[in-house]
Amino acid sequence: MVIKLVNLRTVAWVLGSMLAALGASMLVPYVYSLATDHHDQATMLRAGLTTVAFALLLMFLGRGREHRDLHHREGILLVSLIWIAICLFGALPFYFSSSYPSFTDAVFESTSGFTTTGATVIADVDGLSRPLHLWRSFSHWLGGMGIVLLGVAILPLLGQGGSALYRAEFSGAASERMSPRIVETARALWRLYLLFTLVEMTLLMLAGMSGFDALCHAFSTLGTGGFSTRTASIAGFDSPLIEYIVILFMFLAGVSFIQHYRFWIEGHPGSVIRDYEFRAYLVMTLAATVLVAAVLGAVDEMPVEQTLRTAMFQVVSIMSTTGFVTADYGVWPPLLQLMLLMLMFAGGCTGSTAGGLKIARMVLMLRVVQRDFRRLAEPQGVFRIRAGDEVLPELAVTGLLNLVFLALMLMILASLLIAATGVDLVTAVSAVIACQFNIGPGLGAVGPVGNYGELSEFAKWVLSFCMIAGRLEFYTLLVLLTGFFWSR
Amino acid sequence: MRIYFAGGGRCAEYVARRLIREGHDLVLLDHDAGRCRHLGENLDARIVHGDASSIEDWRRAGLEDADMFTACTGVDAINVMACMIANDIAPTALKAIRLRTPEHRQWRETLDRLGLRVDRVVHPESDMVNRIKRVITVRGVTDIRNFADDRVNLFSLNLAADNDLVGTPVDDFPKLMGVGEAQIGVIFRANQAIIPGPGDRLAAGDQIYVVTCSESLNRSLELLGLGGAPQVRQVFIVGGGEVGLELARALEQDRIPVKLFEQDAERCDYLAGELHSSIVINDDGTSQDVLLQEGIEGIDAFIALTGDEDANLIACLLARRLHVDKVVPLVTSINYLELAQLLGINTTVNPRIKAADALFEFVRKGGVLSVRSLGEDTVEAIELAVPESSVYIDRPLGDIDLPAGTRVGAIVRPNGTVFIPDSSTSIGAGDRVVLFTNKGAVRELERKILVGE
Numbered sequence: 058m059v060i061k062l063v064n065l066r067t068v069a070w071v072l073g074s075m076l077a078a079l080g081a082s083m084l085v086p087y088v089y090s091l092a093t094d095h096h097d098q099a100t101m102l103r104a105g106l107t108t109v110a111f112a113l114l115l116m117f118l119g120r121g122r123e124h125r126d127l128h129h130r131e132g133i134l135l136v137s138l139i140w141i142a143i144c145l146f147g148a149l150p151f152y153f154s155s156s157y158p159s160f161t162d163a164v165f166e167s168t169s170g171f172t173t174t175g176a177t178v179i180a181d182v183d184g185l186s187r188p189l190h191l192w193r194s195f196s197h198w199l200g201g202m203g204i205v206l207l208g209v210a211i212l213p214l215l216g217q218g219g220s221a222l223y224r225a226e227f228s229g230a231a232s233e234r235m236s237p238r239i240v241e242t243a244r245a246l247w248r249l250y251l252l253f254t255l256v257e258m259t260l261l262m263l264a265g266m267s268g269f270d271a272l273c274h275a276f277s278t279l280g281t282g283g284f285s286t287r288t289a290s291i292a293g294f295d296s297p298l299i300e301y302i303v304i305l306f307m308f309l310a311g312v313s314f315i316q317h318y319r320f321w322i323e324g325h326p327g328s329v330i331r332d333y334e335f336r337a338y339l340v341m342t343l344a345a346t347v348l349v350a351a352v353l354g355a356v357d358e359m360p361v362e363q364t365l366r367t368a369m370f371q372v373v374s375i376m377s378t379t380g381f382v383t384a385d386y387g388v389w390p391p392l393l394q395l396m397l398l399m400l401m402f403a404g405g406c407t408g409s410t411a412g413g414l415k416i417a418r419m420v421l422m423l424r425v426v427q428r429d430f431r432r433l434a435e436p437q438g439v440f441r442i443r444a445g446d447e448v449l450p451e452l453a454v455t456g457l458l459n460l461v462f463l464a465l466m467l468m469i470l471a472s473l474l475i476a477a478t479g480v481d482l483v484t485a486v487s488a489v490i491a492c493q494f495n496i497g498p499g500l501g502a503v504g505p506v507g508n509y510g511e512l513s514e515f516a517k518w519v520l521s522f523c524m525i526a527g528r529l530e531f532y533t534l535l536v537l538l539t540g541f542f543w544s545r
Numbered sequence: 546m547r548i549y550f551a552g553g554g555r556c557a558e559y560v561a562r563r564l565i566r567e568g569h570d571l572v573l574l575d576h577d578a579g580r581c582r583h584l585g586e587n588l589d590a591r592i593v594h595g596d597a598s599s600i601e602d603w604r605r606a607g608l609e610d611a612d613m614f615t616a617c618t619g620v621d622a623i624n625v626m627a628c629m630i631a632n633d634i635a636p637t638a639l640k641a642i643r644l645r646t647p648e649h650r651q652w653r654e655t656l657d658r659l660g661l662r663v664d665r666v667v668h669p670e671s672d673m674v675n676r677i678k679r680v681i682t683v684r685g686v687t688d689i690r691n692f693a694d695d696r697v698n699l700f701s702l703n704l705a706a707d708n709d710l711v712g713t714p715v716d717d718f719p720k721l722m723g724v725g726e727a728q729i730g731v732i733f734r735a736n737q738a739i740i741p742g743p744g745d746r747l748a749a750g751d752q753i754y755v756v757t758c759s760e761s762l763n764r765s766l767e768l769l770g771l772g773g774a775p776q777v778r779q780v781f782i783v784g785g786g787e788v789g790l791e792l793a794r795a796l797e798q799d800r801i802p803v804k805l806f807e808q809d810a811e812r813c814d815y816l817a818g819e820l821h822s823s824i825v826i827n828d829d830g831t832s833q834d835v836l837l838q839e840g841i842e843g844i845d846a847f848i849a850l851t852g853d854e855d856a857n858l859i860a861c862l863l864a865r866r867l868h869v870d871k872v873v874p875l876v877t878s879i880n881y882l883e884l885a886q887l888l889g890i891n892t893t894v895n896p897r898i899k900a901a902d903a904l905f906e907f908v909r910k911g912g913v914l915s916v917r918s919l920g921e922d923t924v925e926a927i928e929l930a931v932p933e934s935s936v937y938i939d940r941p942l943g944d945i946d947l948p949a950g951t952r953v954g955a956i957v958r959p960n961g962t963v964f965i966p967d968s969s970t971s972i973g974a975g976d977r978v979v980l981f982t983n984k985g986a987v988r989e990l991e992r993k994i995l996v997g998e
Contacts, residue, residue, distance in 0.1 A: 438825065439826070
């Protein structure tokens with residue numbers, strides 16, 4: 058029956074081609090290791106060949122001419138399957154290397170990479186080989202681009218509930234200027250993404266980083282991932298200049314790539330500045346920075362510049378869901394820890410590489426609440442929710458609220474499961490939040506100086522699921538677990 | 546003149562009646578047989594039953610003889626098609642088109658670019674919106690109009706019994722206001738329109754129309770104890786049709802709080818999406834309970850624009866009783882205008898009269914620049930450009946033998962200066978004059994001023 062509902066041949070074919078691309082991208086660290094220190098050279102080759110072999114098998118199974126257009130359910134299934142498969146096969150380099158104790162750890166690390174989360178199971182990051190560093194950061198970068206495309210082009214096509222938000226965003230007059238074809242849009246966004254990466258890498262090198270570190274960190278920043286080549290993350294470089302550069306690019310990576318497109322390619326700075334989501338993002342970043350800096354300044358004896366920089370770095374890092382650290386906020390006062398935990402929900406802008414609930418949803422939820430208050434005062438009044446100039450269809454408003462509810466449900470359920478493995482409360486809850494909103498470091502044992510290595514295997518699988526679910530905006534993955542999806 | 550009408554709706558019928566009275570030959574084409582019968586029985590014109598978008602039907606109606614063509618069916622697309630046909634069959638005829646779409650300006654440009662010579666686009670809704678907005682935003686006046694590119698204003702107010710002006714001779718009014726700045730053009734007394742002559746005095750209960758140049762408008766209003774920028778705190782609009790929406794939009798621009806009532810839920814969704822600060826209420830705005838619940842007491846203006854004119858009138862009376870100063874109902878049938886006046890509702894809007902005024906301006910073309918019907922169907926304020934041939938040139942107004950029931954309200958010199966004339970002022974060639982006249986005298990007046998017979 059399933060076979061009739063879903064064209065498995067097409068699914069296998071598309072999945073196979075994606076895995077082939079993944080296998081090919083493993084050549085990047087392989088070539089790097091060939092050219093330099095030959096560390097983990099065989100590992101990368103084995104992983105690449107295994108992936109390509111599987112890919113060819115899938116493509117062989119899916120061969121044939123009758124590749125019809127993907128239907129709705131196949132689309133949803135494929136998006137989820139692609140992410141799952143990429144996270145699994147992307148784990149092979151870690152698994153084949155000696156640095157990761159188990160397959161579970163390798164999958165967790167890979168999932169964390171491709172979902173641009175940045176949570177690691179490695180206690181001694183400095184000890185990893187360079188090809189593995191490169192693969193970790195590169196997975197962020199690939200995942201980030203996948204997310205932008207997913208958010209900008211693919212989820213709107215699938216019309217999933219929560220992403221009606223995207224559709225509202227892009228059905229308006231402003232989006233008509235963007236190229237109507239997905240391929241064209243993708244190309245334009247790729248170029249922009251690549252350009253940002255090169256610029257950040259150059260700036261980091263000028264600020265004193267080695268070329269390799271600069272490349273890895275540029276990859277991690279643009280994907281809003283958070284894997285660093287140092288155990289101490291950005292703090293390990295001890296350079297204010299590097300911190301400022303990273304702050305800037307983390308912030309930029311949290312801005313919608315649609316807005317980047319308008320600003321850099323089309324030259325419409327006005328439309329970006331007027332964009333409600335960008336404004337809210339900017340205001341929220343600045344306000345949170347000032348608040349955090351004020352509290353931090355009150356409890357800590359640091360120069361003002363350092364206080365502000367530290368506060369801003371942490372705020373931007375968490376709001377853009379990157380997860381780089383320059384300070385151990387695990388030892389900050391509980392008030393600040395709680396504030397940072399709250400910021401994890403917000404995330405960046407829609408259409409960026411950031412995770413979280415997204416600023417637009419936060420703003421719109423506030424408007425929905427405001428509307429309910431107005432309705433109490435004016436029972437017969439008719440009020441619509443606006444996203445910018447666009448009036449949100451009521452269906453999209455419901456979808457928005459449902460998505461937030463779904464995210465909270467998942468958070469509660471997953472927290473219970475993690476807590477069942479015996480970790481403390483703060484660790485359990487913050488680990489789930491940090492994973493499902495794709496931030497990386499949480500609080501407690503999984504805080505900025507800790508890692509996820511000590512968690513049980515079961516917890517790591519749960520958290521891996523949370524990362525993919527969050528990355529796919531909850532609905533896409535979770536719908537596969539419902540009966541409706543598989544029934545006629 | 547031979548004038549063709551596409552569409553024989555009530556607007557067309559009203560315009561046609563006035564045009565026939567003025568001696569023109571009319572042909573009306575309508576698709577509805579019943580309507581054609583009605584027109585045939587009531588109008589001294591040729592009625593053709595046919596489709597306004599059919600080339601064949603227009604040939605049958607003899608369109609090639611047309612001097613003038615007016616497309617005023619209820620459907621924009623058909624009007625445009627009819628104009629295209631007219632452009633082809635009767636290329637020399639003057640053409641006017643009635644459009645309902647808010648995009649009428651863009652359409653005008655598009656038609657021009659397409660080489661479709663349309664001489665006049667009639668869109669009464671936008672004029673209505675402007676007028677209602679002015680009535681709302683100028684304190685104390687019940688009606689306000691403008692002429693000569695807004696250089697001359699005409700506003701009306703009601704004289705209460707305790708008003709100082711009661712008993713004042715009409716001719717002394719300019720002295721009170723400053724000579725050359727304002728005078729009284731028309732008085733409505735007990736529902737009769739009076740073009741005041743020497744010796745007339747103002748009485749309690751009069752509704753007077755004061756004509757003034759726009760520079761003196763504020764001063765005049767001030768002298769009468771009106772005007773100033775009023776703090777409009779709340780306006781109710783009932784009926785979320787095109788006019789209601791545009792009016793709410795226009796008021797939003799001035800940051801005036803609006804509640805817009807509309808009964809159709811889907812339309813409400815649309816309206817709420819189009820409007821920003823206005824509150825859309827999905828309820829019957831003509832019901833007393835609803836209005837009280839929504840806080841009608843203390844609002845500044847109540848505008849009823851639903852498709853049901855009875856409900857509009859009743860709702861406005863209700864609002865009046867609840868101490869709303871300014872009420873404006875949309876009234877579609879001419880018969881109701883008199884009734885509204887009798888009931889003390891001085892300002893009404895009527896798309897049909899507005900469209901008719903616009904069409905008249907067009908039909909009378911020549912030197913007639915604008916026409917405004919005042920009150921009910923009896924008095925007009927018209928704006929004319931005076932040619933050199935006119936018999937009235939260069940003679941003091943006191944010496945001119947104007948047709949009975951005619952008064953010169955204002956004179957705009959070619960250099961743009963505006964005079965409110967007295968008996969010693971004279972008209973020069975090239976002046977634009979604003980006159981008040983009974984409808985019966987229009988032809989004579991036009992002939993004398995424009996043609997110079």
